[in-house]
Amino acid sequence: MTTYRNRAEAGKAIVDRLGGLTGQPDVVVLGLVRGGVPVAQVVADRLGAPLDVLVVRKLGMPWAPEVAFGALGPANVRVLNDAVASRIDPDEIAQVVRREQTELDRREQLYRAGRPPLDLTGRTAVVVDDGLATGATARAAVQVARHLGARRVVVAVPVGSQEAYDMLAAEADQVVCVQTPPDFGAVSRYYDDFHEVSDQEVTGALAGASSG
CATH class of the missing domain: 3.40.50.2020 (Rossmann fold)
Incomplete structure (x- = not known):
């Protein structure tokens, strides 16, 4: 090691x-x-x-945050694993997405600081x-x-x-x-x-x- x-x-x-x-x-x-x-x-x-x-903000299952059902990225990119997400109540998904989107927006604003969006x-x-x-x-x-x-x-x-x-x-x-x-x-x-x-x-x- x-x-x-x-x-x-x-x-x-x-x-x-x-x-x-x-x-x-x-x-x-x-x-x-x-x-x-x-x-x-x-x-x-x-x-x-x-x-x-x-x-990138990982979207974790409400009862097992380490298990991802999707992810959020800049420019409103959202990736969902439908096989996992289908097992979660839509209201719970929305709650997780809101929380992670808020943190993603905060970090994007801080780190980009006037620089152009990532392309x-x-x-x-x-x-x-x-x-x-x-x-x-x-x-x-x-x-x-x-x-x-x-x-x-x-x-x-x-x-x-x-x-x-x-x-x-x-x-x-x-x-x-x-x-x-x-x-x-x-x-x-x-x-x-x-x-x-x-x-x-x-x-x-x-x-x-x-x-x-």
């Missing part, structure tokens, strides 16, 4: 597996808010690609997070990226469970996962510094990044 000093070191480990994307003009690196952003910042810098954020039309979207436990958020991100026009979606993480990797391999065009330990546990196990990333860190990373 390899541990990373911090998210920046984890980003460097990912870049070693993404060499073929260096300097490609259609690539955009998307950090999943919030923990994925410091990782993505390093990836974007090393690839010479623009950095942006993808704000992935014809781009290769590299979705970066600090790790995959269930993979539900990353899966939602892949679906949202496609709805936003991405031509190709690559998921890149420093560590993840084998189950999450397998699920994403069926969703994304490519999954780069540096390590998939057999006894995974939690993402935090693989970092010496796994502090909660603040809104200020996210906005700071975006302010210092190139756009394109």
Whole structure:
């Protein structure tokens, strides 16, 4: 089992597996808010690609929030898993959607801060997070990226469970996962510094990044 000093070191480990994307003009690196952003910042810098954020809110079942029945993304993108959603009362769905939409709108307003809406039309979207436990958020991100026009979606993480990797391999065009330990546990196990990333860190990373 390899541990990373911090998210920046984890980003460097990912870049070693993404060499073929260096300097490609259609690539955009998307950090999943919030923990994925410091990782993505390093990836974007090393690839010479623009950095942006993808704000995704997982829609969790009312009695089992970790089980997703869908997801929300920017530009009013809504992805529903009908097989799961059909088992939930429509009023309960509406309540979950309202709550998550409010938080998504708050984060979009904060992080975009006058920048144009995210448009992935014809781009290769590299979705970066600090790790995959269930993979539900990353899966939602892949679906949202496609709805936003991405031509190709690559998921890149420093560590993840084998189950999450397998699920994403069926969703994304490519999954780069540096390590998939057999006894995974939690993402935090693989970092010496796994502090909660603040809104200020996210906005700071975006302010210092190139756009394109």
